[in-house]
Amino acid sequence: MNEVTNEIGARRHPVVSAVIPCLDEEIAIGQVVTAVLAQNVSEVVVVDGGSRDRTTERAEAAGARVIVEPRAGYGRAIQAGIAKARDDADIVVFLDGDGSDPAEFIPDLVSPIVAGQTVFVLGSRVRGPREPGSLAPQQLFAAYVGGLLLRLVYGANFTDLSPFRAIRRDELIHLGMKEETYGWNLEMLMRVAAARLPALEIAVGQRRRIGGVSKVSGNLITGVKAAWSISATFVRLAFELRTQQR
Numbered sequence: 001m002n003e004v005t006n007e008i009g010a011r012r013h014p015v016v017s018a019v020i021p022c023l024d025e026e027i028a029i030g031q032v033v034t035a036v037l038a039q040n041v042s043e044v045v046v047v048d049g050g051s052r053d054r055t056t057e058r059a060e061a062a063g064a065r066v067i068v069e070p071r072a073g074y075g076r077a078i079q080a081g082i083a084k085a086r087d088d089a090d091i092v093v094f095l096d097g098d099g100s101d102p103a104e105f106i107p108d109l110v111s112p113i114v115a116g117q118t119v120f121v122l123g124s125r126v127r128g129p130r131e132p133g134s135l136a137p138q139q140l141f142a143a144y145v146g147g148l149l150l151r152l153v154y155g156a157n158f159t160d161l162s163p164f165r166a167i168r169r170d171e172l173i174h175l176g177m178k179e180e181t182y183g184w185n186l187e188m189l190m191r192v193a194a195a196r197l198p199a200l201e202i203a204v205g206q207r208r209r210i211g212g213v214s215k216v217s218g219n220l221i222t223g224v225k226a227a228w229s230i231s232a233t234f235v236r237l238a239f240e241l242r243t244q245q246r
């Protein structure tokens with residue numbers, strides 16, 4: 001990776017922290033952590049939501065720093081990971097722990113930020129090669145609807161609600177993220193768009209998860225709850241952001 005300029009103007013290697021929320025991913029997490037560390041990131045923070053299997057043990061064995069977030073909620077897990085990331089981190093990368101996000105694209109997410117071309121990069125799953133069965137119909141539909149709403153309301157050109165993304169840490173802190181459940185990924189896109197931050201999207205495609213069952217797409221009830229949370233987040237946050245801009 002290239003160098004970044006710190007606040008005193010010195011040149012140094014960028015510090016990149018990867019945050020991976022997971023729950024019962026013992027089959028995949030070791031391979032995911034190994035793949036992420038191979039991309040020259042500075043640390044991997046795995047946030048375990050109370051797994052009943054060997055997820056934490058295998059994540060630590062692969063080289064991750066593991067923290068446990070006992071409170072349920074995807075957004076809570078992400079926020080816990082951000083709070084425990086290195087204080088000197090320049091960039092934070094987010095991805096899932098099931099092996100579906102291609103870790104080899106991390107340099108492509110990070111490089112435009114390091115080069116000063118943007119502050120946020122989204123890895124789109126619906127663009128690029130997708131393995132058969134890697135995305136459920138409801139995920140594709142959510143990506144389409146979410147992208148349409150973001151384009152209509154904010155003029156943003158995001159095609160997906162993918163969890164695979166990178167952002168400059170100082171800008172992440174200033175976003176004021178609040179969502180505690182499945183709406184967290186959408187909230188970030190809305191706040192980035194509303195703040196008109198420089199943003200890019202790259203095609204990364206998607207792989208089938210290495211093992212286990214998706215917490216959202218693999219469960220109808222959870223999928224419905226996630227869809228409701230995402231919809232409620234958009235309506236609530238759109239109103240909140242509009243009020244703040246007045």
